[in-house]
Amino acid sequence: MSEGVSASGERSVAAGGDIGWVHTGDRVTALPTEALGPVVCPPGLVNVPRKAAHFVGRGEEGELLDREVETVVISGLGGVGKSSLAARWALRQAADRNPVWWITAESRADVDAGLAGLAAAMQPALIDVLPQEALRERALQWLSAHDGWLLVLDNVTDPGDVEGLLARTGGRGRVVVTSRTTDAWYGIGRVLTLPVLPAADAVELFTRVATHAGPRDTSGAERLCETLGQLPLAVEIAAAYCGRTATPPLDYLAELGRTGGPGNAEEAVARTLRVTLDRLAASDPYAGAILRLLAWFAPDRIPALLLPPMPGMRQALGELAAHSMVTLHEDGSVSVHRLVQAVARRPDPEDPHREPGLIAQARLVAEIALGHAVPLDSVDPANWETWRGLMPHVEAYLRYADPAGDGKALLVTLSVAGAYLSLSGLPEVAIGLYERALSGSERLLGPDDPFTLGVHGALSECLAASGRPEEAVERAADVVRSMTQVLGAEHKHTLLARGSLAQAHWQAGLIDEAVALQEGVLVDMVRVLGMRRRETLVMLVEVAGMYVAAHRLREAVEVCAYATAELWTLLGEDDLDTLSARINLAGLYVNAGLTDRALADYRDLLPVCVRVLGEHHPHTLLVAEALAEASE
Template identity: 40%
Template sequence: MASDGANVLQAGRDLTVHVTRRRAVPAMESVSAPRSAGRIPVVPGLFVGRDRELARLAEAVAGSGRAAVVAVHGLGGVGKSTLAARFAASHAEAFGFVWWVTADSPAALDAGLAGLAAAVAPETAGLPPEERVELGTRWLATHDEWLLVLDNLTAPADAAGLLSRVRTGTVLITSRLGRGWRGVETVVLDALHPAEAVRLLTGLVRAEWPDADLADADALCAELGWLPLAVEQAAAYLAQARVTPATYLDLLARYPARMFSATAEGGDERRTAARVWRVTLDRLADTPLAGHVLRVLAWWAPEAVPRTLLAGLADEPDLVDALGRLAAHSMITLTGTTVTVHRLVQTITRTPDPHDPHRRARSIDVARDTAAAALHAAVLDLNPGLPDDWSHYHVLLPHARALLDRATHDTDTADTCALLHEFGKYLTARGDVTSAVAHLTRAVRSAERALGPDDPRTLRYRNNLAYAHWSAGDHRQAVRLHEANLADTERVLGPDHPDTLTVRNNVAYVHRGTGGLDRAIALHETNLADARRLLGPDHPNTLTIRNNLAGAHHAAGDLARAIPMYEAALADCLRVLGPHHPGTLTARVDLAGAYRAAGDVERAITLFEAVRADCERVLGPDHPDTLVALNNLATAYRSAGRLRRAIRLHEKVLADRGRVLGPDHPDTLASLNNLASTHWSAGDARRAIPLYEAAVAGCERVLGPDHPDTVSYRNNLAGARRAISHP
C-alpha cells in the first residue's frame, strides 16, 4: 500500500520515459550572417527629395567601430520609415547585413531580435523566444558592419537595454518621439518641399493613369500640408477614382471625415493620417489635457501661436506638461514663446468622427468656443485706436482670421461676436475698411442671434459697423445705419446713457459730412449740453463733442464762430488730456484747417508742421491720422502758393496711403485728386489729367458714379481737359 501523498505506480500499465534532447546552442560570436539573410522592407510608391536628410544620415554613420545610433523623428506620416528604408537599401552593400525590426512595442522589439537570431543561425529557430532574443542581442554585440533599423520605436527607454549591451555596428531608429534621445544623434524630418510633394503626387497618379488631368495638384498638396502620407493617400484615390485634384479638394471640403479615412482598393486603412495620429493620441490618453489643447490649436493659424493664448486653459504646470508631451510626440513644435501645428493635423483634429474618441463633435465644438474666448481675452485690455497696441493685434490677427474662417456664423458665441467687433475696429483704424465691414457685419448679425437685437453689445457693434461704412466711403449706408441705431439706443438705453451720447455724436458727424448741417449742429448742441450735465465739462467725450460742434460750424462756413470754439476746445484738451493725446492731436489738426480756410495760411502751416511731427512721433508715420495731417499740410502749402513743396508732400501722402490703406481706399483716391489739383495749380494740366482719370475711375469703381467725391473729381477732370483744349 502506498503512503499518503506518495506517487503511485499502478500495476498493469506500461511505463514510457520521454527524453527531450536540447539543441546545441551555437557560439553566436563565431556565426557570420549570410548577406541574403538581411531584410529591408520594400516601400511601395515613389521616393522623392530628402537629399539633405539622407546626407545627414550618411554623415552620422561614417567612421569605424561603433558607427552611430541615429534617431529620425517627426510627425506620424511624414515619411520616417520610407527615409530609413531608402537609406538602408542604398547602403546595404557597405553594411553587409541589414536587419529591420518593427519596434512599436517591447514585445515587437523582442520578436525582431528573436527573428534576427534565427536568420543568422537557423539552428536556433526551435529555441524558446526569450532565448533567441538573448542570442540575437549577443550576435549584435559581437559583430560589426551591420545596420539595425528599429522602426517606429515608441520611446527611447524601450531600446535602452539593447543599446547598453550592443556597442558595435549602426542602429537607425525611427520614432514619433522627439524628446529623450540622450547621447543619440537625431535627425528631424519635416514635410516635403512643395515642389517635391507635387512631384510625388504626379508620379504616383501617372504610374496608373498616364493621361490624368493634374491641374491644381499644387493646391491639393498645399491643402494636405505637403505631408507624404496624405499625398500618397490622395494620389491613390485620384488614380483609382479617376478624379482631378480639384474634385478631390471639393470632396475634402464637403466630406472631410470620409475623405481623410478613404483608401484605394487594397490599401491599408490603418495607414491614413487620421488613423496614424489617433494612435499617437491614444498614447497620450493619460494626459487628457493634451487632446483638448490640440483641438483648441486646430482652430487658429498653424504657425506662431503665442503660448500666452493657451494660458487660461489649465493651471500652468498641467499646460506645460500637455504641451511638452504633444511636442515630444511630434504633434506640435514648441519654442519658448510659440506653438506651431501642421495644418493637416489641425484639419483632421477639428473634423468630427464618431469612431474616433479624440474627435467627438461635442469636444471639437467646446474647443472652438474655447479658442474664441482665449482670443477675446487676449484683446480685452488693448485699444484698437492706439498704435502702441497694433503690434499685439498684428500677432493675433492671423489666428482670429483662421478661427473666423473655420467657424460658421451660426456657431458664433458672445466671445466670437466681441472678437469680431474688436478686430473690426482695429482694421478700421488701420484702413483695411473692406475687411472691417465684413467683420463688423458678421458681429452684428451673430450678436442679434446670440445676444438679441436690443442687447447693449449689439447696439455698440451696429455703431461701429456704421462708422466702418463711413470710413469705406459708403456714406449713404453709414447715415442709414447710424440713424436706425440712434433710435434703438435711445429706446433701449435711454437718452442719457453714455452710449447714447456716443451714437448721437456719430449721427451728427455723418450728417455734417453729407451736407445735413442744420441737423448736425442741432444734434451736437443737444449732445454737448447732455455731456456737460452727465459727464462733466472735462470728460474726454465732452471735449470731443465740443470740437465736433466747432467742426459743424466750420463746415457751414461760419468760421467766426468755429475758430474760437476750436481754440477753446484745444486749450481744454491740452489741459486735461495733454499735448500728445490723440484727441488733442485731432483738435490741433482741425484748428489748423480752420486757420487755412480763414486765409491765415502761414499760421496754419506752422500748426500743421508741428502737429505732423507730433503725429509721427506719437501715432507713427503710417497712422491714418498722421497721413491726414500730412495731407492737410500739403494742401496748406498749395494755398500759400508754395507748389513745389506741396507737390512733394502730396506725392508722399499718395505713396503712403497706397501702401498702408490700399489703392482703392477713399483717402488714397482723394490723394490722387489732391495731387492732380496741385499740378493743375502749377499750370501742368497734362500731368494732372491722368491723375484725375485714375481718381475718377477708382471712385466710380469703389464709391459709385453718383457719389459726391466721384462727381467732384469728374468735374475737376473736365476742367483740366478744357484747359488743354482751350489754353
C-alpha cells in the first residue's frame, strides 16, 4: 500500500495508505433511521412548473417528443415557448413516469443543485443532513440504476454542463433539454428547433388570454401579433394588458409607438413591457421597482426571503401576475421569464422604466436582499436547505452584475456562499466566489483588513483542495505574513494560517518543509492555546500524516494514537474530529503492518459511523471499504 498521507484546510486530517481522505468539521448530525436504507422514490414525484395557462399549437413538436426515445434538445429564440412546451409535455408523462423532475440548468452549479433537490425529495429526512455534493451523488446513483424517469434540463447554456449527467444516466430514462444554443449538441441529443407561432396560432393565443375574464374586442389581433413577431411571450403580455384594460388590439398597437420586425425577440418584449408599466405606474408605483429587482435573480422560484417587506409588495406582485409578467407560486415564491428579466435589467435612457439610475438602484436592492437572506453559518446542516434554495439566485446575481460595482453588502454574501460550496464538495466553484470577494474587499476595505486576510486564507484552502498546490503555497505564505503583521504572531488565526501553509507545502510535494513548518506551529500552539485544545489535537493528527510521507511511520502512529485518545476524551466518540482521527489511526496501523489492530478498529468504527453519519456518508463508505480490504 502507498505511504502517502494528505490533508488540507484549517480543520482537516488524512488517512494513511490507500484509504483516502477524511475531513474534520465542527458539527455532526445523526441521520434518522428511516434515511439509512436504500433510496426509494415515492410514487407520483413530480416537480414541473406550470409554464403556460394558455397553450396553443405545437402538435407536431409534441408528437416528436412522444416518438423519440433519445435525448431531445428543444432550441429556439428566447420567449418562443421552449420551456412551456417542455413543461406541458412533461406533465402529460407523469402518469407513466416517476419521477418527473425539472432542473433549471443555466450552469453546472444549477444542475448539481437540481440533482441534490431530487435526492432530498426522495428522502426528505436528508434535507438538513447531507451536503449538496452527497445528495447530488445519491440522485445520480439512483437515476443510473432505474428506468422510467424523466428529467427536464431547462435553459442549458453550455452542453458541457450536462454531459456528465447524460453519460451516467444515458439509456435508463428520458431527458429533455431546452436551450437557445442550436449547435454543439451533435452526439448528445436530437435538436428540435422551435419557430415562432404560426399566424393563426398567435391570434388564438392572444384571443384566449385577452378574453380569459370575459368578452373583449379582438379586431386587429392579426396586425398586433405580426408586429410582435408572433413571439408567444410578447403576444401573451400584450393580450394580458388588453384583457385587463379592455384595450382593443389596434389601440394597443398605436400605444406601442413604433413597429418592429419579426424575430427581434428582446425588442418585442421591451415594447410590450413599456406599455404595461406605463399603465401600472399610475395605479401601483411599486410594480416597476419590483420587476427591476426580480430581474437580478434566477428566473424560477425566487423565494420570499429575497422580497423586501415593503408595503404593497403583494398587491404589486398580483398586478404583475395579472399582466402575465410574473408567475406567483403557492409557497410565496415568484418566477419571471428570463427574457423579461433581461429587458428589465438593460438600461435604456429613452425608457422611463429603465433609466440607468433605476437599474443601478435595483441592483443595489438585490445585493442587500441577498445579504439579509443568506445564513451566516454555512456549517450548520439546518441551513443547508435554505442555501440550496438561495444559491441559484446568488449565482445569477453574480453573472448579471459587473464586479466593478460590487458593494460592501455583497462581501459577506460571497464569503459565506464560498464556505457553503466548499463544504458541499465544490471547491472549484467556491474559488470563483472567493476571488470576487477578495477583489471587492481589497478595493473597499484594503489589503490588510482582517476580512481581506480571511478571504485570502479561505481561497488558499480551496486552491489546495482543487489540485493547485503551488498557488496555494504562495497565497498561504502571503496570508501568514499579513496576519502576523495585522493580528500578531500568537493570534489563533495566525497560528491556523501557518498550519494551512504547512498543508499547502505537503500538497506541493515539499515534505521536509511541510514537516518543519507543522512542527513549528505545534510548538507555538501548545504554548499559546494549550495541548488539550481541539485545534492543537487536530494539528497533531495532521503532523502524523506528514510523518508517514517523511518515512517516520513509528512516530506517526505514536502521535496519532495520543491525539486520538485525547480527542475522544475531550469531545466524545461521536464528534467528527474524533472519528476522523480514529480512521486515520486505523490506516496508520495498516501501513505499519498491524493488521489485527487495524481490523479491530475498523470493526469498532463502522457501526459508529453508520449511527452518527449514515451508511452513505463518505467516511462510512471509506471505513467499510478499508475493512473489506484489510480482511482479505
